[in-house]
Amino acid sequence: MSGDxxxxxxxxxxxxxxxxxxxxxxxxxxxxxxxxxxxxxxxxVSEGQRAVECCLIVRGFCARSKTTSEGRRQILSIHIxxxxxxxxxxxxHVMDHDLRxxxxxxxxxxxxxxxxxxxxxxxxxxxxxxxxxxxDAAMFREWIVNVGQRPAPARLAHVMVELRExxxxxxxxxxxxxxxxxxxxxxxxxxxxxAVHANRVIKQLRQDGIVDLHRGRVDVLDETRLLELAGFxxxxxxxxxxx
Amino acid sequence: MSGDxxxxxxxxxxxxxxxxxxxxxxxxxxxxxxxxxxxxxxxxVSEGQRAVECCLIVRGFCARSKTTSEGRRQILSIHIxxxxxxxxxxxxHVMDHDLRxxxxxxxxxxxxxxxxxxxxxxxxxxxxxxxxxxxDAAMFREWIVNVGQRPAPARLAHVMVELRExxxxxxxxxxxxxxxxxxxxxxxxxxxxxAVHANRVIKQLRQDGIVDLHRGRVDVLDETRLLELAGFxxxxxxxxxxx
DNA sequence: ACGCGGTTCCAACAAAGGTTAAGGACAGCG
DNA sequence: CGCTGTCCTTAACCTTTGTTGGAACCGCGT
Numbered sequence: 001m002s003g004d005x006x007x008x009x010x011x012x013x014x015x016x017x018x019x020x021x022x023x024x025x026x027x028x029x030x031x032x033x034x035x036x037x038x039x040x041x042x043x044x045v046s047e048g049q050r051a052v053e054c055c056l057i058v059r060g061f062c063a064r065s066k067t068t069s070e071g072r073r074q075i076l077s078i079h080i081x082x083x084x085x086x087x088x089x090x091x092x093h094v095m096d097h098d099l100r101x102x103x104x105x106x107x108x109x110x111x112x113x114x115x116x117x118x119x120x121x122x123x124x125x126x127x128x129x130x131x132x133x134x135x136d137a138a139m140f141r142e143w144i145v146n147v148g149q150r151p152a153p154a155r156l157a158h159v160m161v162e163l164r165e166x167x168x169x170x171x172x173x174x175x176x177x178x179x180x181x182x183x184x185x186x187x188x189x190x191x192x193x194x195a196v197h198a199n200r201v202i203k204q205l206r207q208d209g210i211v212d213l214h215r216g217r218v219d220v221l222d223e224t225r226l227l228e229l230a231g232f233x234x235x236x237x238x239x240x241x242x243x
Numbered sequence: 244m245s246g247d248x249x250x251x252x253x254x255x256x257x258x259x260x261x262x263x264x265x266x267x268x269x270x271x272x273x274x275x276x277x278x279x280x281x282x283x284x285x286x287x288v289s290e291g292q293r294a295v296e297c298c299l300i301v302r303g304f305c306a307r308s309k310t311t312s313e314g315r316r317q318i319l320s321i322h323i324x325x326x327x328x329x330x331x332x333x334x335x336h337v338m339d340h341d342l343r344x345x346x347x348x349x350x351x352x353x354x355x356x357x358x359x360x361x362x363x364x365x366x367x368x369x370x371x372x373x374x375x376x377x378x379d380a381a382m383f384r385e386w387i388v389n390v391g392q393r394p395a396p397a398r399l400a401h402v403m404v405e406l407r408e409x410x411x412x413x414x415x416x417x418x419x420x421x422x423x424x425x426x427x428x429x430x431x432x433x434x435x436x437x438a439v440h441a442n443r444v445i446k447q448l449r450q451d452g453i454v455d456l457h458r459g460r461v462d463v464l465d466e467t468r469l470l471e472l473a474g475f476x477x478x479x480x481x482x483x484x485x486x
Numbered sequence: 487a488c489g490c491g492g493t494t495c496c497a498a499c500a501a502a503g504g505t506t507a508a509g510g511a512c513a514g515c516g
Numbered sequence: 517c518g519c520t521g522t523c524c525t526t527a528a529c530c531t532t533t534g535t536t537g538g539a540a541c542c543g544c545g546t
Contacts, residue, residue: 048478066384069474072392076384088381091374096381096479130373131334137380138331138339141309141319144383148390148435149315152503183523192391197503199525215512231312235291236339395533426493440533442495458493458542 006033006058006108009082009170016169017135017239018128027122031115033108044086044099044107051089053109057081060105061181065189066097075190077139078102078163078182082170087133090115103181103216131238138236147192150231152201155191157230160211160218165234176223181216249276249301249351252325252413259412260378260482261371270365274358276351287329287342287350294332296352300324303348304424308432309340318433320382321345321406321425325413330376333358346424346459374481381479390435393474395444398434400473403454403461408477419466424459448472 007028014020014028033056038044044062045051062079076097079085086099090112101107119126139162146158163180167173182190188198206212210226212219220226250271257263257271278301281287287305288294305322319340322328328342333355344350362369382405389401406423410416425433431441449455453469455462463469 064384066388068388068392069476070392074388074391076387088377091370092377092381092481094478094481096481097384126369127334130376133373133377133380134331134335137376137383138335140380140383140387141307141340144319144387144390145309145311145317147387148317149311149313184525185523194504195524196505196526200503203525233312235337238335238337238339427495428493437534438494439496439535443533446495 006035007031007056009058010056010084011082012171013082013169014128014132018131020128021124024122024125024128027118027125031110031118033110035106035108038101038105038107040101040103042101042105044101045089045095046098047095049095050093051086051095051112053111054084054089054115055086055099056084056108056110058106058108060107061102061179062099062105063102063182063186063190064097064099073189074192075186076143077136078159078180078190080163080166080170080172084132087129088136090129102186135238138238142236152191152193152197153205154229154231155193156187156198156201156205156213157211157226158232159190160213161226161230161232162234162237164218165237165239169239176220178218179216180213180218187213249278250274250299252301253299253327254325255413256325257371257375261374263371264367267365267368267371270361270368274353274361276353278349278351281344281348281350283344283346285344285348287344288332288338289341290338292338293336294329294338294355296354297327297332297358298329298342299327299351299353301349301351303350304345304422305342305348306345306425306429306433307340307342316432317435318429319386320379321402321423321433323406323409323413323415327375330372331379333372345429378481381481385479395434395436395440396448397472397474398436399430399441399444399448399456400454400469401475402433403456404469404473404475405477405480407461407463408480408482412482419463421461422459423456423461430456 011020011025011028035058044055047066057079059081062085064076064079064085065073066076067073077085086095089095119129142162146155150158160180164173164178167178172178184198184202185195187202188195191198193201202213209221210229211221254263254268254271276299287298290309300322302324305328307319307322307328308316309319310316320328329338332338358372362372385405389398393401403423407416407421410421415421427441427445428438430445431438434441436444445456452464453472454464
């Protein structure tokens with residue numbers, strides 16, 4: 001993979017969310033990025049650690065999670081190429097949650113210092129990165145609503161639709177099917193239910209002819225009913241640079 | 244209330260979380276703030292609105308919430324004097340959730356333009372406000388865990404302890420008792436349970452001699468058991484300017 | 487004092503989700 | 517080709533939470 005392709009998905013995503021000048025794109029491409037390969041299910045940064053760098057996902061899926069004192073794990077978000085899941089560590093140096101890979105991943109690491117330098121020189125990028133962390137927070141708010149107010153089948157549908165919307169941005173939806181590489185255990189951790197119940201819910205959505213989740217891949221069987229079930233309103237993704 | 248007292252709680256809070264220079268404090272005090280009085284249960288900004296100003300809580304309690312298409316409401320956070328609950332609107336101009344008062348409130352409004360001017364002149368304050376929104380996001384993450392993974396009694400205990408920690412920062416905890424002006428309906432909306440079940444849980448914690456929640460006020464009966472039940476680890480509040 | 491509206495509280499029943507335990511499918515590997 | 521481990525699947529039973537509907541309580545205004 002050539003040096004130029006590494007920030008490609010990042011640029012694509014930032015452009016969609018906020019707009020980007022030529023100069024800013026060049027500055028991003030000039031960022032010193034250290035690329036590392038990770039296997040599936042590996043810790044990238046963990047709660048309690050002091051971070052000195054941020055992690056750009058070049059290839060693969062990651063998830064952020066927290067574990068309670070009782071040992072129950074909650075997945076907070078799922079992340080795809082082009083995203084910087086731990087951008088928040090720029091100003092919150094000690095991690096309050098874990099970042100782990102779901103699949104084998106190619107990750108690009110950028111030192112906090114390099115990022116600070118970048119956005120001091122291109123002040124617009126500071127607002128833009130800030131905005132990116134605010135969209136992150138908006139997704140957490142919707143995740144709270146999902147886990148707090150929707151019945152389990154609607155929760156699953158909502159997570160699926162959100163993930164699909166974000167995959168669309170980077171051109172990773174093929175027809176009515178897209179990747180969602182979670183085990184049923186992890187689906188449960190994302191929805192705040194047990195793996196057994198996750199299985200029941202998946203099975204039901206399959207039997208109802210709405211969606212099929214199979215070996216890390218979602219097949220949408222009935223678009224209309226999926227959207228209706230999810231009760232999805234994408235405004236919280238703030239995808240138009242509308243301002 | 245004199246002009247100087249209005250940002251007092253804000254300064255106190257920012258100082259605790261990140262440290263603040265004399266010059267920065269003066270710049271904050273020079274901010275043009277329009278003060279308005281609100282009754283209880285009033286909308287401040289609503290989902291879908293374009294915000295052009297941010298709202299500093301001078302007196303009283305507010306809450307942020309979202310309502311699903313099915314009409315179920317979820318409270319996302321509770322806010323106290325010194326906080327700017329909609330700071331995110333600075334870069335996310337159309338609101339993705341509601342901000343309402345819980346009690347009668349004194350609110351100070353600052354135009355986005357004035358805030359931008361402030362942090363352009365004092366670049367440190369930009370990072371500081373950014374950091375503030377990141378702590379906001381960290382609280383959402385913990386709220387997800389609370390709603391997703393803890394049984395209802397632990398959820399209530401956790402919200403209580405978090406609120407108390409934040410009230411401590413602005414000197415609003417008197418002995419073993421502090422304000423939490425939510426109806427049982429609203430407690431339910433915060434915890435992702437119904438009002439009836441909220442009532443059951445409150446009753447149980449009272450009978451168990453752990454906490455009493457009564458007319459908008461919490462009395463801690465057994466500190467040790469409350470902390471144990473809440474499983475509270477305050478690191479996510481990022482209250483030390485440790486960096 | 488009286489009544490009004492919003493809380494708080496409660497009970498009986500229903501539904502959703504958790505727990506435990508166990509068999510079956512499937513991929514990777516020797 | 518069979519072994520191994522992980523994941524998926526299901527069933528039976530139990531606990532938590534939701535639903536409905538109604539009674540008691542409280543602050544407030546007249």
